Amino acid sequence: MDLNIIWFILITILFIGFFFLEGFDYGVGILLPFLGKDDRSRRAVINTIGPHWDGNEVWLLTAGGASFAAFPNWYATMFSGFYLALVVMLLALIARGVAFEYRSKKEDKVWRTRWDWVIFISSFIPALLWGVAISNLIRGVPIDENMNFTGNFFTLLNPYSLVGGLASLALFTLHGALFLSLKLTDELLDNARKTAKKLWLPATVLLFAYVIYGYFETDMFSKLGVNPGVTPIIAGAALLSVGYLLKIQKEGWAFIMTALTITFSTITVFIGLFPRVMVSSLNPDWSLTIYNASSSPYTLQVMSIVALIFVPIVLGYQIWTYWVFRKRLSTKSKLEY
Amino acid sequence: MDALFLARWQFAITTVYHFFFVPVTLGLSIAVAIMQTAYYRTGNESYKKMTKFWGKLFLINFAIGVVTGIVQEFQFGMNWSQYSRFMGDIFGAPLAIEALLAFFMESTFLGVWVFGWDKLPKKAHLASIWLVAVGSNLSAIWILAANSFMQQPVGYAIRNGRAEMTDFFALITNGHLWVQFPHVFFGAVATAGFLILSISAFQLVKKQKHEVFLKSFKFGAFYALVGSVLVILVGHNQAQYMIKIQPMKMAAAEALWNTENPAAMSLFTFGDEKNRKDVFAIKIPGALSFLAYNKFEGEVRGINQLQAEAEQKFGPGDYVPPVAISYWTFRIMVGAGFLMLLIAALSLYKAMKNRYELKPMMYKIVFWSMLLPVVANTTGWLFTEIARQPWTVFGLFQTAQSVSNTVSAGEVLFSLIAYTLIYAVLMVIMIKLMIKYASRNVDDIEAEEAEHTVLSNA
Known part of the structure; x- marks a missing residue:
């Protein structure tokens, strides 16, 4: 296995970490205005991700930095190509980070309600856009022989990518509801459970519709043959089981299952892409691959050493923080945010 | 207006704005960690109040610093894709390492610190703020390693139509990095010192002569003086170095x-x-x-x-x-630096003599002096980046070659307006919150903390 493949796997892992962790953060943000009826319960909802959201977001920044370091042409083509979509995403991320920190710093109803809606919108947008972005990566976008993106903003907004966006939005929201059902108590817990139950069917339908749509729009599954392979089956089965697990009130397992769905969907996408990182819709030979988009062997080697040392350390202390803040929250808890 | 012109403006605006907050984070994280260490060692409640008071201001600042940093990381790919293709093999590495090594650490442990006051043993909680401080400053080293490559390219070879890394250690032992980082670091110490000094003066003169602010005034003056003296000394060193390399x-x-x-x-x-x-x-x-x-x-x-x-x-x-801009930004930076030295020395002298009753004129000077480091930081960066033109990477790659070839002027203009607007709104909100938390009565902090637990809104 060469270093290019190792880096492809590492970036897959970074995206899994990001979608798994930020996935429920987005979900919590989206559900915030609907779950909490008064200020105190809204604060409890935000505080469930309070200690974690910032660290979770770094998974994205690391994935971005890693793609820059390991596959500079991928980073350059994607970031300049998906320009306006990324501007919208960045505006959301800017607003979102500040909103968490500032929302409860003033005893003012209007102030807090406004920030609540900022949190909602700025969680909704990236949750949707990530599905759109991933769909375009695998469906293919116009890339010329010089690795230049020749489309525009509207090239990215096709029916397939929109279905993908709705699927990621629904999946992340469900994932968030399940996270909340593990982190809250009392009435808020009941609300989270009810919401998760309501979200399960639409999320499942959308994800399956997206997969079926993918048979026609991408080469992902034809690449994998008639037998779709183990990874999408695990992803699908895990999501199906959530419905049953919710019925028997096993939210912990249900959360693990949405985590598995996210993980294995991401793996499926990256296996379908391999060895490409961006598909050219103009000519298959113009696709960006882990070879023509990559850094030099020396840089990949340096980065591999750094990653192999530090990714486990980061995982270690992040897991530790979830253990430190494992206690469920209620409106009566001490709330920082 | 072409895309290049707009992309340059965008880089200038977003970077200068980002760097309003970065030095405060770098310097204040250490200051707050020192305060909490004092509390841990002595058990004196006034150090705890001090930690909480300045800690809140730190958080208000930190939030904007973080989110504006995301724009920086994305910007290279978005507006400067040709640069990213040519330099990515070298330039991407320090950015990725920064995220992995430093940014994860500061973000994760900041969460631990904010939410962990009574969930962690005191020692572990103290360690978390130190990890935030170390993480933030490590992060600065990696970013400056990337910038130092642009100022003085080392450890590379031109191969396959791009610059490729040949020696990673040359990148981190780059002479430029080790004259630049101390300059940025002590500038940040001074920035945080003046913030503490100015707000303490405000509290002492306008609000309450509280022990916390007497201590803070002295600490701020000392911190600002250390920062100012050393930023000047290492700055001089850096200038001598620059005469050789640029x-x-x-x-x-x-x-x-x-x-x-x-x-x-x-x-x-x-x-x-x-x-x-x-x-x-x-x-x-x-x-x-x-x-x-x-x-x-x-x-x-x-x-x-x-x-x-x-x-x-x-x-x-x-x-x-551009000579006039280089000449004046350099002079404003140096001038601000010497004014900082003077005011910090004078303030420390007052504090040592326990003369905290500042005359109106002196109060005004001390209060507004918190803007001096901001001026110096900004002009310093404007100078160092503008006087490197026409190069992005000195002697290797020019700014005009660096810009994205597929992004239209309209797109850059749209994003430029969007960022500027949201940054302006955030600035107003942040200043309002800063004023609110800077004029707080420290003895209310405990009560406010208690309010977090009680059902005050029910």
């Missing part, structure tokens, strides 16, 4: 049109940039040679000669950065 930058800083030996230092030059000559100038003979080489002789090369040299080396072109 003589054009320093020639522009001095508006030195022609090579001189011994070289005079300009106190004030009103020049004609187009024809490259002085209209009116006051100069100290030999002083520039002295600053450059510690003796009153020695050749300092001028703009005309350096331009001729560059043409020989790189072919025809204009290799002179």
Whole structure:
């Protein structure tokens, strides 16, 4: 296995970490205005991700930095190509980070309600856009022989990518509801459970519709043959089981299952892409691959050493923080945010 | 207006804005960690109040610093994709390492610190703020390693139509990094010191003569003085280094049109940039040679000669950065630095004599002095980046080559307006919150904390 493949796997892992962790953060943000009826319960909802959201977001920044370091042409083509979509995403991320920190710093109803809606919108947008972005990566976008993106903003907004966006939005929201059902108590817990139950069917339908749509729009599954392979089956089965697990009130397992769905969907996408990182819709030979988009062997080697040392350390202390803040929250808890 | 012009404006605006918050984070994280260490060691409640008071201001600042940093990381790919293709093999590495090594650490442990006051043993909680401080400053080192490569490219070879890394250790032992990081670091210490000093003066004069602010005033003055003295010393060191590696930058800083030996230092030059000559100038003979080489002789090369040299080396072109901007930003930075030194020394003297009753004039000076480091930080970066033009990577790759070739001027304009608007709104909100939390009664902090637990809104 060469270093290019190792880096492809590492970036897959970074995206899994990001979608798994930020996935429920987005979900919590989206559900915030609907779950909490008064200020105190809204604060409890935000505080469930309070200690974690910032660290979770770094998974994205690391994935971005890693793609820059390991596959500079991928980073350059994607970031300049998906320009306006990324501007919208960045505006959301800017607003979102500040909103968490500032929302409860003033005893003012209007102030807090406004920030609540900022949190909602700025969680909704990236949750949707990530599905759109991933769909375009695998469906293919116009890339010329010089690795230049020749489309525009509207090239990215096709029916397939929109279905993908709705699927990621629904999946992340469900994932968030399940996270909340593990982190809250009392009435808020009941609300989270009810919401998760309501979200399960639409999320499942959308994800399956997206997969079926993918048979026609991408080469992902034809690449994998008639037998779709183990990874999408695990992803699908895990999501199906959530419905049953919710019925028997096993939210912990249900959360693990949405985590598995996210993980294995991401793996499926990256296996379908391999060895490409961006598909050219103009000519298959113009696709960006882990070879023509990559850094030099020396840089990949340096980065591999750094990653192999530090990714486990980061995982270690992040897991530790979830253990430190494992206690469920209620409106009566001490709330920082 | 073409995409290049707009992309440059966007880089300038977003970077300067981002760097309003970064130095505060770097310096204040350490200050708060020191305060909490004092609390841990002595058990004195006033140190705890101090930690909480300044900790809140730290958080308000930190939030904007983080989110504006995301724009920075994305911007290279979005607006400067040609740069990213050419330099990614080298430039991407420090950015990725920064995220993995430093940014994860500061973000994760900040969460632990904010939410962990009564969930962790005291020692572990104290460790978390130190990890935030170390993480933030480590992060600065990696970003500056990337910037240092742009100032002084090392450890690379041009292969396969791009710059490729050949020696990672050259990148982190780059001489430029180790004159630049101390300058940025002590600048950040001074920035945080003045923030603490100014707000403490405000509290003491306008609000309450509370023990917390007496202590904070003294601490802030000391911290600001240490920062100011050292930022000047290492800054001098850095300038001497720059004369060697980027003589054009320093020639522009001095508006030195022609090579001189011994070289005079300009106190004030009103020049004609187009024809490259002085209209009116006051100069100290030999002083520039002295600053450059510690003796009153020695050749300092001028703009005309350096331009001729560059043409020989790189072919025809204009290799002179905007001289007036370089000259004035450099002078404003240095001037602000010396004012900082003076005010910090005076404030520390007052604090040592326990004379906290500042006269109205002195109070005004001390209060507004918190803006001096901001001015110095901003002009310093404007100088270092503008006087490197026309290069993005000195001697290797030019700004005009770096811009994205597939992004239209309209798209850059849209994002420029969008960022500027949201940044402006955030600035207003942040200042309002800062004022609110800076004028807080420290004795209410405990009560407010208690309010977090009680159902006050039910």
